[in-house]
Amino acid sequence: MSEPIRNAPAFHHFDSSQQTENLRSPDFTKRDFLRLCATGFAALSGIHLFGFPDNSHAQLAKKGLIKTKLSPFFTPLANGEIQCELCPKHCHVPKGKRGACRVRENRDGKYFSLVYGNPCALHLDPIEKKPLFHVLPATTSFSLATAGCNFHCKFCQNWEISQASPEDVFSYDVSPEFVVDKAKEAGARSIAYTYVEPTIFYEYMLDIGLLAKKEHLLNVCHSNGFINPAPLRQLCQTMDAANIDLKGFTEDFYHELCDGELAPVLETLKILKQEKVHVEITNLVIPTKNDDLGTVKEMCLWVKKELGADTPIHFSRFYPLYKLRSLPPTPVSTLENIRAVAVSTGLEYVYIGNVPGHEAENTFCPKCKKMVIHRTGYMIGEVRLKDGKCSYCGKPIPGIWT
């Protein structure tokens, strides 16, 4: 593994969309992180589980932990092969082999998750970092991930865990019960399935989610949306909010840069809406790859028509890393032009991400135009909402506020 992003128990697993410039720099190191902590800025940007709030349950991460759980989503084929039905990749997997996400294995004609209970990243994050701007502002979210991903994005910032097999990473042995207990103990209001594509640790996520619901914790995720409808609808029984990466708006973009497809992601967004899960969208704007204003306009019109004008959307700044190091960071002017296009289509909550201190981090009431939530990075200032409504004019603001 290289230095900038380390596996547990280091501090370096972050969401793909909502970081500061320093945190996204390929030269960012643990020393940088600690320096930011010392300045107070990063105090809310991610607290490692076993350093917080006590270490009575402390354990060391171990390399190569594997705990299996039978997948409910596969079809047996001839000769002991199986077809995975969890995500639209529909991997055909011979006996003894794994699917494209690296964390599901065919053992004697049955398909197993290999990462049930073995997260390699556990952090207490501000919920703003997911980013979820319309869910319990200024609360923390107990955040976790395992190894693996069903996409292979060339711009992935967590590639050292997302593009890894369980044997390659340091992980913990923690049951769903332990996760929920620890989240409560830490004072989190939600549990976040994030950092890599959570679909690939579906069984673990679902079991944690069921327990979390009983304990009145919200379940939230940051996802690429690449999941089949049946497992998604089942997951919606426990999921309260989702930030879905809409990485681009052409199939070519998804094929060239993500090894994925656009159409299933759009279907996921529609299903989440039908199932009444609170949805926000993140679009990481990559220079020359997905910054065409005409395509952005098309995307925004789709969002407005299919999901509603009140769907929050985050246009996030790209920083060069992983396989796209030769591209420059997104100019702030590009983000501002894109935001203007999005607003012109009628979208009501259009944010700019990864530019701390930018005015477009704040939430404005679409009716009276007053600022109702003030943000600087992950720090929340004044919140001018009353019972989920603008406290100036009374317009309902979509989200989960209590």
Ligand code: SF4
């Ligand atoms: S979840 Fe993994 S194994 Fe299943 S279809 Fe998707 S990539 Fe393949």
